[in-house]
Amino acid sequence: MASLSKSDIEKLIRNRDPSVSYAKPKKAFSEHWNNYSQVFVNRIPQHYICCSNCENLLAWKTGDGSTNLKKHSQYCRDKSPGNQQLVTKFMSSNNGNNERLIRMIKKNLITAAAEFCAIDNRPFSLIQGNGFQHLANAIYGARRALSAFNPIESLLPDRTTISREIDRIFFEDRAKLINLIQSVKQYFITIDFWTEPYTKIGYGGLSIHYFDDKFGLNVFILCCKAYKLPNQQANNVRLFTENILRSFSLELDKNTFIVCDNENKMRAAFRHGAVRVGCSAHFLNKIVEHSLTLPTIGCYDIQMMFNNVQDLVSYLRRSHNQSKLSKRLQLFTKTRWNSVKIVVFLFDYV
Incomplete structure (x- = not known):
């Protein structure tokens, strides 16, 4: 599709056509591009850009440079707002019940979702995850609060920033969990070990289970990390468990119930100082095997x-x-x- 005329693009904007989008060109290195975004129709770049200050369309082609942007920026600063209608006056953040528009938006979302899964090599089920939907709602809310000409690339965080946020969320939620379980008088601790089949790295995991009248059965994972002790003998299994529980201000005593498999090392590890409960699934498995x-x-x-x-x-x-x-x-x-x-x-x- 060739580049549309200025009047055609303005008509699409007036009709709130979802095919219109905005983004900065890939080679927009000049500081003057901070106030401009290129117009896209059906993801095809047009020979027009939009000024975020006066929100008017300007003719621009690849190779034109940033001279015109600099001149127009000076013009925007010197000129007070006039009576000219801006293209964004025809845009609304609330599309109401326009069924035709909703169908077009959903079609574009389906295409974008398919391209996202294909380009980034992600499973199709990712779109249905609660975490992804929470992210989509946050992005949607950000675009409604900001100008439509703010490119989404300027809002998305760097992967390093995300990794730092994971650490902050972990320590914050961990502190909340420690405060929560301090009021729990009786609880079950489930412990298990396994080896990842491809990397052959051994892992250990602990979870806490308790019941209250308000929420019923509560289950929280306390730990799931690589097992770095020399071996899985009974004394090391006990040490691994006690270290994890101690980090949550918990300890093994006669009021603590440990649910684990029925291996000899697990029996020996929790023979004293706790109430060991054998896993019923392991009992059933052995019955069938024998x-x-x-x-x-x-x-x-x-x-x-x-x-x-x-x-x-x-x-x-x-x-x-x-x-x-x-x-x-x-x-x-x-x-x-x-x-x-x-x-x-x-x-x-x-």
Whole structure:
């Protein structure tokens, strides 16, 4: 689409057409550009710029330089406001119930959202997240409060500024959580450890659970960080837990309930000074595993069927037929959590 005429652009602005937008050119390095923005129609740059002081359209093309901008800035300072109607007088921050305009805006938003996900390599579900919607509302409110000619690039913070804000929010919310849990008399602490499959970095996590009459069950994550102790022996697991709780002014005592898995190291770590509660999911997992693997259980028919499934899975994984299946089959491994269920469910699925 070729550049529109000045009258055509003014007509679009009068009609509050959502295809009109404003941004500074990429090579606008002169200080005079602080008061000007180039006009875009359907994201196509036009040969016009808009002055943020008098809000009039001025002819401008790439390569014209900033001489005309300097002259017009002097003209704006010397000339008092006259009776001329400005293009922004026809623009409204409230579009009402104009269904046609709403449809056009939604169409542009869909296109912008698709381009955002494609260019920045982000999942489509990001648009539905509460955090993204909060950000969009904040940007929308900022554009309504400021002139329509303020480019959005001038409002977006640098990534370094965002990272610093994360630290501030963390310490602020952490202080609030410490004050909140001081009034809690009884609570459960859940602890777990895992290894990230790609980086092989071990992590440890703690969460606190308590119940009150106003909000019911409350759950807060106290910690989720890399496990840097030499090993996961019982004494180090205990030390890791106590250090995290101490940072929140909490401690292990006979009124503290610890929910963890049923490994020997976890049993030993919390045998004294706390009430350890075994994870029911681990009990159920072991019941299923023992019924299919231990010969003393007496479930011969079920165990024979499970052994046949394992033989088939082992054969299929080594054959070219695995590539034809929609999911990759898994073998039973004692060290993998819920391994029996994974083997059976994947085999049944394919």
